[in-house]
Amino acid sequence: xxxxxxxxxxxxxxxxxxxxxxxxxxxxxxxxxxxxxxxxxxxxxxxxxxxxxxxxxxxxxxxxxxxxxxxxxxxxxxxxxxxxxxxxxxxxxxxxxxxxxxxxxxxxxxxxxxxxxxxxxxxxxxxxxxxxxxxxxxxxxxxxxxxxxxxxxxxxxxxxxxxxxxxxxxxxxxxxxxxxxxxxxxxxxxxxxxxxxxxxxxxxxxxxxxxxxxxxxxxxxxxxxxxxxxxxxxxxxxxxxxxxxxxxxxxxxxxxxxxxxxxxxxxxxxxxxxxxxxxxxxxxxxxxxxxxxxxxxxxxxxxxxxxxxxxxxxxxxxxxxxxxxxxxxxxxxxxxxxxxxxxxxxxxxxxxxxxxxxxxxxxxxxxxxxxxxxxxxxxxxxxxxxxxxxxxxxxxx
Amino acid sequence: xxxxxxxxxxxxxxxxxxxxxxxxxxxxxxxxxxxxxxxxxxxxxxxxxxxxxxxxxxxxxxxxxxxxxxxxxxxxxxxxxxxxxxxxxxxxxxxxxxxxxxxxxxxxxxxxxxxxxx
Numbered sequence: 001x002x003x004x005x006x007x008x009x010x011x012x013x014x015x016x017x018x019x020x021x022x023x024x025x026x027x028x029x030x031x032x033x034x035x036x037x038x039x040x041x042x043x044x045x046x047x048x049x050x051x052x053x054x055x056x057x058x059x060x061x062x063x064x065x066x067x068x069x070x071x072x073x074x075x076x077x078x079x080x081x082x083x084x085x086x087x088x089x090x091x092x093x094x095x096x097x098x099x100x101x102x103x104x105x106x107x108x109x110x111x112x113x114x115x116x117x118x119x120x121x122x123x124x125x126x127x128x129x130x131x132x133x134x135x136x137x138x139x140x141x142x143x144x145x146x147x148x149x150x151x152x153x154x155x156x157x158x159x160x161x162x163x164x165x166x167x168x169x170x171x172x173x174x175x176x177x178x179x180x181x182x183x184x185x186x187x188x189x190x191x192x193x194x195x196x197x198x199x200x201x202x203x204x205x206x207x208x209x210x211x212x213x214x215x216x217x218x219x220x221x222x223x224x225x226x227x228x229x230x231x232x233x234x235x236x237x238x239x240x241x242x243x244x245x246x247x248x249x250x251x252x253x254x255x256x257x258x259x260x261x262x263x264x265x266x267x268x269x270x271x272x273x274x275x276x277x278x279x280x281x282x283x284x285x286x287x288x289x290x291x292x293x294x295x296x297x298x299x300x301x302x303x304x305x306x307x308x309x310x311x312x313x314x315x316x317x318x319x320x321x322x323x324x325x326x327x328x329x330x331x332x333x334x335x336x337x338x339x340x341x342x343x344x345x346x347x348x349x350x351x352x353x354x355x356x357x358x359x360x361x362x363x364x365x366x367x368x369x370x371x372x373x374x375x376x377x378x379x380x381x382x383x384x385x386x387x388x389x390x391x392x393x394x395x396x397x
Numbered sequence: 398x399x400x401x402x403x404x405x406x407x408x409x410x411x412x413x414x415x416x417x418x419x420x421x422x423x424x425x426x427x428x429x430x431x432x433x434x435x436x437x438x439x440x441x442x443x444x445x446x447x448x449x450x451x452x453x454x455x456x457x458x459x460x461x462x463x464x465x466x467x468x469x470x471x472x473x474x475x476x477x478x479x480x481x482x483x484x485x486x487x488x489x490x491x492x493x494x495x496x497x498x499x500x501x502x503x504x505x506x507x508x509x510x511x512x513x514x515x
Binding site: 305306307309310313317326327328335345346347350382383384385386387388 | 404407408410413415424428429430431432433434435451452453454455456457458459496
């Protein structure tokens with residue numbers, strides 16, 4: 001069975017590479033294949049193009065090009081920032097602070113460091129997913145060397161008070177890293193005014209290629225290398241540059257910044273319509289996360305009495321791509337750590353659905369989801385013993 | 398991820414529903430694990446003449462429930478008790494390793510213990 005159309009609402013997972021970005025990349029896989037480290041002119045072209053991409057990333061972040069280091073993506077940037085700071089500053093202190101709703105690239109890196117002599121405080125968040133400044137203040141000790149708090153969450157879209165966190169860290173002489181993988185291209189970022197020392201980003205989240213990301217390291221911040229080998233990236237990140245990926249990343253971040261304001265407004269308007277429609281048409285449904293401080297395209301709702309993977313399978317049948325915090329898709333049989341951290345009971349986390357809208361979504365897409373989703377939810381509820389029990393209880397009352 | 402057979406049973410579940418005056422009801426799982434299966438039986442002369450299920454869970458849980466009802470319908474209680482989770486998974490042409498517990502759920506939904514509740 002071929003669905004009549006594809007409605008892609010999983011932009012927090014990945015995005016389609018913009019055709020203009022693909023066009024910008026292709027020459028660097030064909031005619032201009034030179035290794036930037038080589039001497040001849042063919043290589044010089046690659047070297048120059050990589051530096052132009054670096055300048056493009058720096059401009060969008062409000063950084064200097066010399067502060068941008070290319071990586072294989074967000075996970076490498078997070079690993080490098082956290083391990084790199086920890087190992088470079090362990091004589092000064094061995095305490096790291098992060099939050100309970102970070103991406104696993106941050107949380108599992110912190111867990112790894114715990115096995116290597118570091119101590120980690122994982123801050124709780126409030127019911128909207130925000131870190132409380134008083135919790136952060138209370139967690140800081142004279143051993144604290146790094147605070148790592150994401151700019152915006154990938155599951156519930158909650159935006160953190162990054163500027164306030166940055167200001168506090170700067171005042172206390174503690175380095176501040178933020179995983180901005182979900183934020184770049186959707187909300188404005190400025191590393192100077194936000195007092196950010198390290199920032200991770202990933203190209204494929206803003207219509208760039210997969211396998212290309214960057215870490216911003218503020219000038220003067222000491223970070224140990226993660227990868228050892230050749231002298232690329234000012235001897236900080238070994239390995240031949242992913243030239244086509246870097247060119248694509250540079251092109252994509254430029255386009256994303258140019259379109260950000262208009263896109264954020266357009267996408268959030270569609271998102272608000274979709275959310276209102278879902279809450280109006282489907283009873284026993286709740287929004288997870290913050291009512292307003294959330295990424296423009298993010299919806300995360302829980303449907304009571306049913307399980308998320310089943311919802312995804314039925315949505316897929318009609319061509320709608322989405323995701324869930326249910327255990328049944330995590331591979332670990334644990335429901336989303338983010339939903340659990342904002343106090344959502346496991347059974348409601350299992351019934352969660354994340355729809356993340358982006359550039360190619362239209363009003364018709366919103367209508368299409370609203371046409372199919374209510375029927376899918378009813379169908380699964382008809383099958384659910386929890387719903388049967390709920391109806392019996394309602395009849396008894 | 399799933400075999401065609403699993404998707405068929407998920408999309409077109411057999412024997413889904415409730416038997417209001419069932420002779421036996423079995424239930425396993427709990428909402429915090431993300432899986433609950435409830436099975437209703439009508440038993441005449443030691444033979445399962447009718448069976449229905451309700452399931453809260455993923456695609457594999459629904460398909461396992463559906464297949465389990467197919468496998469035990471028309472069997473004697475003793476024969477039905479011998480239906481293993483492996484038999485359910487095999488009849489579904491396999492389940493992903495992480496989903497094998499869903500077929501265990503289907504097996505446990507129908508045990509000696511479960512059939513005395515009704």
